[in-house]
Amino acid sequence: IRSEARTISGAINGSRKTGKVITKAVAAQAESPASAASKPGHELLLFEALREGLEEEMDRDPRVCVFGEDVGHYGGSYKVTKGLAEKYGDLRVLDTPIAENSFTGMAVGAAMTGLRPIVEGMNMGFLLLAFNQISDNCGMLHYTSGGQFTIPTVIRGPGGVGRQLGAEHSQRLESYFQSIPGIQMVACSTPYNAKGLMKAAIRSENPVVLFEHVLLYNLKERIPDEEYVLSLEEAEMVRPGEHVTILTYSRMRYHVMQAAKTLVNKGYDPEVIDIRSLKPFDLYTIGNSIKKTHRVLIVEECMRTGGIGASLTAAINENFHDYLDAQIVCLSSQDVPTPYAGTLEEWTVVQPPQIVAAVEQLCK
Amino acid sequence: MAQLTHRTSSLLKPLSFATRHLSSTTPITIETSLPFTGHNIEPPSRSVETTPQELLKFFRDMALMRRMEIASDSLYKAKLIRGFCHLYDGQEAVAVGMEAAITRKDCIITAYRDHCLFLGRGGKLVEAFAELMGRKEGCSKGKGGSMHFYKKEGGFYGGHGIVGAQVPLGCGLAFAQKYSKDENVTFAMYGDGAANQGQLFEALNMAALWDLPAILVCENNHYGMGTAEWRAAKSPAYYKRGDYVPGLKVDGMDAFAVKQACKFAKEHALKNGPIILEMDTYRYHGHSMSDPGSTYRTRDEISGVRQERDPVERIRKLVLAHDLATEKELKDTEKELRKEVDDAIAKAKESPLPDPSELFTNIYVKGYGVESYGADRKELRAVLP
Numbered sequence: 006i007r008s009e010a011r012t013i014s015g016a017i018n019g020s021r022k023t024g025k026v027i028t029k030a031v032a033a034q035a036e037s038p039a040s041a042a043s044k045p046g047h048e049l050l051l052f053e054a055l056r057e058g059l060e061e062e063m064d065r066d067p068r069v070c071v072f073g074e075d076v077g078h079y080g081g082s083y084k085v086t087k088g089l090a091e092k093y094g095d096l097r098v099l100d101t102p103i104a105e106n107s108f109t110g111m112a113v114g115a116a117m118t119g120l121r122p123i124v125e126g127m128n129m130g131f132l133l134l135a136f137n138q139i140s141d142n143c144g145m146l147h148y149t150s151g152g153q154f155t156i157p158t159v160i161r162g163p164g165g166v167g168r169q170l171g172a173e174h175s176q177r178l179e180s181y182f183q184s185i186p187g188i189q190m191v192a193c194s195t196p197y198n199a200k201g202l203m204k205a206a207i208r209s210e211n212p213v214v215l216f217e218h219v220l221l222y223n224l225k226e227r228i229p230d231e232e233y234v235l236s237l238e239e240a241e242m243v244r245p246g247e248h249v250t251i252l253t254y255s256r257m258r259y260h261v262m263q264a265a266k267t268l269v270n271k272g273y274d275p276e277v278i279d280i281r282s283l284k285p286f287d288l289y290t291i292g293n294s295i296k297k298t299h300r301v302l303i304v305e306e307c308m309r310t311g312g313i314g315a316s317l318t319a320a321i322n323e324n325f326h327d328y329l330d331a332q333i334v335c336l337s338s339q340d341v342p343t344p345y346a347g348t349l350e351e352w353t354v355v356q357p358p359q360i361v362a363a364v365e366q367l368c369k
Numbered sequence: 370m371a372q373l374t375h376r377t378s379s380l381l382k383p384l385s386f387a388t389r390h391l392s393s394t395t396p397i398t399i400e401t402s403l404p405f406t407g408h409n410i411e412p413p414s415r416s417v418e419t420t421p422q423e424l425l426k427f428f429r430d431m432a433l434m435r436r437m438e439i440a441s442d443s444l445y446k447a448k449l450i451r452g453f454c455h456l457y458d459g460q461e462a463v464a465v466g467m468e469a470a471i472t473r474k475d476c477i478i479t480a481y482r483d484h485c486l487f488l489g490r491g492g493k494l495v496e497a498f499a500e501l502m503g504r505k506e507g508c509s510k511g512k513g514g515s516m517h518f519y520k521k522e523g524g525f526y527g528g529h530g531i532v533g534a535q536v537p538l539g540c541g542l543a544f545a546q547k548y549s550k551d552e553n554v555t556f557a558m559y560g561d562g563a564a565n566q567g568q569l570f571e572a573l574n575m576a577a578l579w580d581l582p583a584i585l586v587c588e589n590n591h592y593g594m595g596t597a598e599w600r601a602a603k604s605p606a607y608y609k610r611g612d613y614v615p616g617l618k619v620d621g622m623d624a625f626a627v628k629q630a631c632k633f634a635k636e637h638a639l640k641n642g643p644i645i646l647e648m649d650t651y652r653y654h655g656h657s658m659s660d661p662g663s664t665y666r667t668r669d670e671i672s673g674v675r676q677e678r679d680p681v682e683r684i685r686k687l688v689l690a691h692d693l694a695t696e697k698e699l700k701d702t703e704k705e706l707r708k709e710v711d712d713a714i715a716k717a718k719e720s721p722l723p724d725p726s727e728l729f730t731n732i733y734v735k736g737y738g739v740e741s742y743g744a745d746r747k748e749l750r751a752v753l754p
Contacts (some may be wrong), residue, residue: 070548096548102578104571107537111575114478114541117526120548141531143537149517150527151510152731187732210734 017314029354046229052222053197055085057320058203059123061232063093064302066121069207070097072108073125083222101139109135109160113142129164129216130176143212144187159206161215164255165306168220172342180312182214183284190283191237191351192216192254196226197280201235209237216283218256218306225304240287242294246276249300249364252291252317254280257355264360273364275302283313291317292325299330299366306357334363350366393422397691401626402683408608410615410644413633417625421693423469427624428684430468431461432703434485435681436710437494438654441484441501444714445658450501457485459622459653462680464489466627467556471635474551478526478539479558481516482588482652486558490523494713495720504720511723512731529640533559533566536585540572542581543643554582554638556631562593564607573643577614580642584634584666585611587647588621594656595665608647621650622678651678 050058063069071086077100080087090098101108105126112122132139139160146154151246166175182190189211193199199217206213243258244265253261260281265275276294280287295301301321303314312333321333336355343353374420391546391705405412421712438458447612457464460482468489481485493510501515509517509528516530526542539557541721546553556563563569564587573623576583587607608616615637619630630646637644651674655662662671688694692701 096579099579102571102574104568104575106541106568107571107575108567110534110537111541111544111572113542114526114538115545115548116541117538118476118542118545120545136533137531138537142529142534146527147734148731149513150519150521151508151512153509153519153521154526155734189733283482 010283018246020023034322040052040144044184045275046227048225048227049196050222051193051196051199051217051224051226052083052085054200054226054228055086055193055203055217056089058200059207060089060092062204062207063089063097068119068205069121069123070099070101070115071123071125072112073123074099074101074103074127076100076125078328080154081125083219104136105131105134109138110142112158113138113156116158116212117146117154121157121159123159123161123207126160126162126316128174128176128219129178130173132160132162133176133181136181139182139188139212139214140185144185147187147211156212157207157210158212159203159209159215159356160212161203161217163217163219163222164352165216165218165220166338166343167203167349169345169350170219170343171345174329175343177312179216179283179307180315183316185188188212188214188284189267189291190216190236191281192282194218194255194258194279195220197228198235198241198279200228201233202281203236204232204234205237208234212362213237214366216255220256221259223280229331234280238285238287240281240290241279242277242290243277243279246274246298248274248298249276249302249362250294251275251277251302251304251360252280252292253277253304254313255306256284257306260355260357264357264364267357267361267363271361271365273368275364280317282312286317286320288324291321292328295321295325295328299328301329301333302360302363302367303333303335303337304360305335305337307337308355309335309340312337331367333369336360336363377535385572386709393425394420396420397424399625399672399687401620401629402623402725403620403626405626405630408611408618408645409421409613410617410637411576412617413629415629417629419625419628421691424684424688424693427465428470428681428688428699429463429702431624431681431684432487433494433706433709434458434461434464434488436703436706436717437484437488437497440710440714441498442654442658443499444501449718450515450658451503452514453481454501454658455482455656456654456658457482457652459674459680460588460590460648461485462683463586463621463627463648463650464625465680467631469473469624469628470631471554471556473524474553475524476524476526476539476542476546476553476555477558478535478542478555479528480532480560480563481528481530482560483525483528485515487518487520487528490520490525492518492520492523492525494710495716498714498717499720500674502717502720503722504717505723505727506717506720508713510727512727513745533563533568535559536563536566536569537572539585540576540581540583543576543581543638544579546583547579552639554584554635556584556586558586558588560593561587561589561591561598561605561607562596562601564589564610564703565593565602570610573611573614573645576643577611580639583643584631584638585643585645587645588650589647590650590652592652592656592665594660597665606647608645611643612646614643614645616645616647618647618649622674622680623683624680628723651747 076086077090496508543555
């Protein structure tokens with residue numbers, strides 16, 4: 006079911022920019038000039054892209070507000086909300102005490118009346134404390150109230166394995182949230198899609214969990230000047246190819262692209278897709294790719310047991326079994342708490358040599 | 370002896386000039402049963418202004434709620450209501466008194482003992498019974514059940530199953546009210562069991578920090594399911610638990626005390642931020658229909674409270690004492706309400722079960738033009754057996 010490009014409708018308090026909204030914008034390669042931008046655009050870092058998206062949405066709709074620890078005066082622990090409290094005031098960019106359960110609950114309560122809060126978890130791992138609020142209240146209220154209430158919240162924060170941050174601060178929680186009915190999950194990986202997904206998530210009427218990665222905040226890219234919003238349910242074709250489909254998201258995209266360089270030198274032609282949408286999966290794009298290449302490799306940072314890769318494997322097997330020439334290979338991070346020692350931490354996540362070896366094995 | 374008969378005979382005078390000299394809007398002053406106890410605040414006065422119209426309305430509303438809960442009891446035993454059913458009889462004064470003090474623009478949010486609060490906020494009997502029986506005409510289309518009654522137009526935000534989780538939501542509602550500057554308040558209700566939840570104190574801290582117009586109402590019925598309050602809480606003085614947040618202890622079986630306290634609390638919250646109200650109330654049924662209610666308390670205790678503090682009886686006595694209606698008229702009203710409830714149940718029974726396609730509706734709001742259902746983005750269709 007393809008997304009239809011529709012301009013935003015519906016009453017929103019305050020002024021609305023009447024700029025055209027591009028819904029099916031697929032990220033172009035950073036060096037390719039044939040992107041959606043007609044002007045050269047401007048260069049920025051990923052956290053600045055997130056901030057730009059956030060700021061544009063806050064300008065556009067006065068109901069958008071931010072809740073989080075140290076988001077206001079401090080500017081955000083990853084500088085995503087820097088300068089916003091001075092601009093919009095303390096009530097719109099709210100510094101909360103360290104009470105994840107309650108301020109997530111407060112965000113849900115505020116959303117029930119029509120506000121559009123964005124909850125920032127300082128680290129995705131801290132949102133485990135708010136799991137009840139996210140699962141029961143955020144995800145289920147639209148259903149249990151028979152459609153009376155919508156919960157347009159965005160829950161975002163950095164997750165993933167960083168540089169020796171220790172086990173509790175290096176959690177990959179996509180798998181924990183994926184079974185919650187009623188929420189959508191997206192993972193951003195470049196400044197372009199970070200801004201687009203942030204804007205789409207804020208505009209969506211559903212609760213969206215936006216997964217960022219600690220190590221990707223300083224990525225630099227040139228993004229268009231004009232306003233653009235990406236679709237929350239579409240995957241991104243990073244590198245078209247013929248031999249094997251590699252599905253990935255977030256930081257692993259960069260490991261895959263690194264491995265792709267080696268693979269191209271060895272004569273393989275991998276097709277790399279950044280799935281972006283973790284719930285629901287974009288089986289249209291993925292399916293078309295599988296029909297072309299007949300081989301799938303999933304590379305993810307999530308846990309092996311019950312992770313995103315496991316669900317994706319099941320979904321692909323169910324839907325595209327006839328098109329597969331080989332078993333789906335899923336490379337995920339090890340089912341261990343992330344160790345502190347650098348070498349051990351390196352081997353917790355999937356490294357480019359492992360990806361190269363897997364592709365070679367798959368394409369035999 | 371002679372004096373007694375003389376007094377009773379004057380009460381049984383036929384409906385003539387004696388009973389109808391009060392017009393329905395003449396103010397009457399009633400003293401609450403007990404004085405209020407304040408924590409860090411000057412309690413309001415014991416005298417409550419009311420009118421005959423309001424008194425009769427209180428009687429009618431509370432009798433209706435009582436009737437509805439008893440009827441739900443029989444429906445549950447007849448297996449028409451399944452799962453969990455938490456009944457509110459005995460606590461009606463809290464719902465009715467609160468409703469009298471506020472408007473529909475103020476928000477109420479509570480836990481799972483929500484049937485009567487739903488009625489108070491403008492919910493219809495048919496909607497309530499249909500939801501309890503899982504039918505299409507229920508307030509949540511049959512998909513919520515007993516613990517998930519909501520009424521957006523009435524300002525009733527539910528209806529929540531997890532103990533204590535509704536209090537941060539209530540503070541969020543208050544936050545939104547402060548954000549839009551609309552001079553309304555939120556009543557976040559919880560029980561004595563939930564009073565020991567950490568998220569309550571977190572939410573209270575934030576509400577006090579930002580002066581949110583949130584009123585936390587602890588409906589203290591003295592038992593957290595099977596555990597008495599003194600066995601669960603070191604300090605059962607729940608109105609004092611706010612520490613820096615002022616609190617008020619109210620007799621929750623007296624609808625006028627509740628009304629006075631809620632009015633006072635609303636004024637306070639709009640000016641000074643949160644306040645805690647502890648309603649000292651009692652439930653006659655067990656925690657839910659699967660709990661007999663007698664293993665952790667004696668039947669004598671239950672019947673004692675019923676005799677001495679029953680909220681509906683108190684209003685009945687007040688109505689009779691002020692000569693606003695006769696015994697017979699009140700009995701007729703109760704019969705009428707019973708019929709109303711029975712009619713609603715019959716109508717709800719006729720309502721069909723939800724369509725199988727309803728399994729997949731209202732999970733997502735179809736936003737931005739894309740259909741999305743499951744993890745694999747297929748449109749799910751099913752035919753239920």
